[in-house]
Amino acid sequence: MTASTHTTVTVLGLGAMGRALAAAFVAAGHPTTIWNRSPGKDAELVAQGAVSVATVEEAVRASALVVACLFDHESVHEVLDPVGGLLADRALVNLTSTEPAGARELAEWAAAQDIPYLDGGIMAVPAMIGQPGSALLYSGSSTVFEAHREALETLGTAEYFGADAGRASLIDFALLSGMYVMFAGYYHGAAMVRDIGMSAEEFGNRSASLLAAMLPSLPAAGAQIDTGDYSEVFQPLTFTKAALDAIVSASRDAGVDLDIIGPVRNLVDRQIAAGHGAQSSERAFESLNPRPRTAI
Incomplete structure (x- = not known):
């Protein structure tokens, strides 16, 4: 050395x-x-x-x-x-x-x-x-x-x-936002299955397997968001809305608050109300940040 x-x-x-x-x-x-x-x-x-x-x-x-x-x-x-x-x-x-x-x-x-x-x-x-x-x-x-x-x-x-000294911090916090929301989604699901006797640990094992299978799709979703073209549809917003409506209903039946899943449904509902229901579900991003995209 x-x-x-x-x-x-x-x-x-x-x-x-x-x-x-x-x-x-x-x-x-x-x-x-x-x-x-x-x-x-x-x-x-x-x-x-x-x-x-x-x-x-x-x-x-x-x-x-x-x-x-x-x-x-x-x-x-x-x-x-x-x-x-x-x-x-x-x-x-x-x-x-x-x-x-x-x-x-x-x-x-x-x-x-x-x-x-x-x-x-x-x-x-x-x-x-x-x-x-x-x-x-x-x-x-x-x-x-x-x-x-x-x-x-x-x-x-x-x-x-x-x-720009603020860039690293912004990216750091953006990545952490994904982490915290992911954990929050897990908490919501664990609350839903609590009354049927499934432990949070068991649900965590099941969630880890599902999320591991889903995570590789994020770059492709990001590529579509970057183009702003949501006409190539894997899952339309209308399908996602039906799924979220069912989750909301099941959550209510299980006595689980909608603090987490409710806002997710709101993002989808706003895009459908704007006439984009047939487009890809990635369009929900536009409910968060509809401004012109800038490259990092």
């Missing part, structure tokens, strides 16, 4: 994700400095080889690459505003879960102080960091991304989405 792979790294914030990030850097051989606002979360990392310091100033001065993984956007400012002047000759990577507007605001704050800034979204849980399947999305300074790509790739695959 050459010296270039041993970038000095500071991790600010030792929540579950921050600890995982620091551990991955240490394991990869990067001299790693750690800091946390409250004590008591550094012992295991210190035993692994990290250096714990008492102040943010010490932490920032210690490394060429400073990674912030804090609670929220406000906490990033609380921690970094007092040390902005020390960051100008370092690279700042923000892996705090920050909304796109917040990421752009932080990029403007950094630019005003000549701080090289890269924003990121983590598509992994802490246990996955540094392991196969961990993926991180980045946007902002291409200079920071390229200069520190090797270090960043110790955390997971690293993909760059351009100079």
Whole structure:
């Protein structure tokens, strides 16, 4: 391993994700400095080889690459505003879960102080960091991304989405929206079968099999959405409406609220009301975002 792979790294914030990030850097051989606002979360990392310091100033001065993984956007400012002047000759990577507007605001704050800034979204849980399947999305300074790509790739695959610091966050949140809605759909189904004695675990096994079979169809659905041409029909909106109406009725009979499935039916109903019932069900997308499409 050459010296270039041993970038000095500071991790600010030792929540579950921050600890995982620091551990991955240490394991990869990067001299790693750690800091946390409250004590008591550094012992295991210190035993692994990290250096714990008492102040943010010490932490920032210690490394060429400073990674912030804090609670929220406000906490990033609380921690970094007092040390902005020390960051100008370092690279700042923000892996705090920050909304796109917040990421752009932080990029403007950094630019005003000549701080090289890269924003990121983590598509992994802490246990996955540094392991196969961990993926991180980045946007902002291409200079920071390229200069520190090797270090960043110790955390997971690293993909760059351009100079707009808010892009990685937007894509991150968009992907998470799919995940949360998928789980919500599972919760709804588990509630439907509860009264017939099927356990949520058994229903989870059945759901996992069905979803695994359905997920490969998403790129094809996306390709149709991208064209805006829904005339090639696999399943028409009218068929989907009939299915959703039946699910709604069965849900009511089972005493299950319609908070989840009801809005899905509303998306379909709006397209049918607009005269598109014979078109492909992917057209329900247009109820969400009918604006002109822009390429990423």
